[in-house]
Amino acid sequence: MNLLTENPGATLLLAVMVLASGVGLYASPAMIERNLFRPHWLLPRRQYLTLITSGFLHADLAHLLFNAFTFWAFSFALERTIGTPAFLALYTFGLLASDAGTWFKHREDPTYQCLGASGAILAVLFASMLYFPKASIYILPIPVPIPTPLFALGYLAYTYWASRQPRGRINHDAHLVGALAGIAFVALTDGATLANAVRSAIG
Template structure:
């Protein structure tokens, strides 16, 4: 079974494995965790720190944070890579990798700009890129039923609308220390990149209704 994942979805398999391994390792190595976290204040003053845009996506705050992101990625990331390959042939693997990495970067840019003078602000986790994966999947399967919080059934297109609306509201009003801007801009990046790679996906999306 693991061999099937590696053969059919090698990019998703690699992302899943390296994120889990890096996060678990960093849980018991606070110094490593600190060096891998996104710190906009440092990036603004030392361009070599820009690598933390990538490393911060490999580590998580705790087991709950990691499990939530990896469960989401498991259900939608592997499927999306298969859709990309079905639509583009073997180059679809590369396109999927591009979507993930580019979305990880794009989701962090607003935070870097907004927090560049806040020395106490740190961020970590793959949520921006995983939001991109989820929204790319929704373009292919807008009427798929998603189990929100693993309980509440909801069609994917409705979830997308509510998710975007909540992210916009939370980025302005919430004080829960979650980077809602990364979720929002990751989702938007996932939509944009999927559409740029597959311009026909807009018609496909509309035709589902």
């Protein structure tokens, strides 16, 4: 399989995510500082570019590896199904929707700052769940496949727990909004798939 031919969108996004995060973590920490999303300062300082750039950076290697794995596991099949333009639109919609939710919650806090691709990746994950409701994922060392809906709900449960821990830079608040954005995107662009997923869930 030629990834650049069959999955140009997912391949490019994953490459930029890994490269930018690697440079920020190991070569230029100042790059991460410049591109953190700071909701309170978004409008006063016109830091509009951080809405995008913060979504390609990660707090540490574990954060990057988990997001990269989740993206890899679900994005390539989804892009081949819905097409590259729709896939890139979904990713962008998830990223900006999660940023909007973060801005609304933290816009009055001048000290809050965050980063991470999780909002956009949750949009991809939940959209994939609707297109492939019976799919499963293998995660070593767990010896049995994990159904995608169970993985998605487990991801959100972890997010809820993590968001209540002492503050770090990871934008856990973006996860739920990203998940809802993925569902909303499918509802707006392919209502039949959403209806089929609902019938599969209740049938």
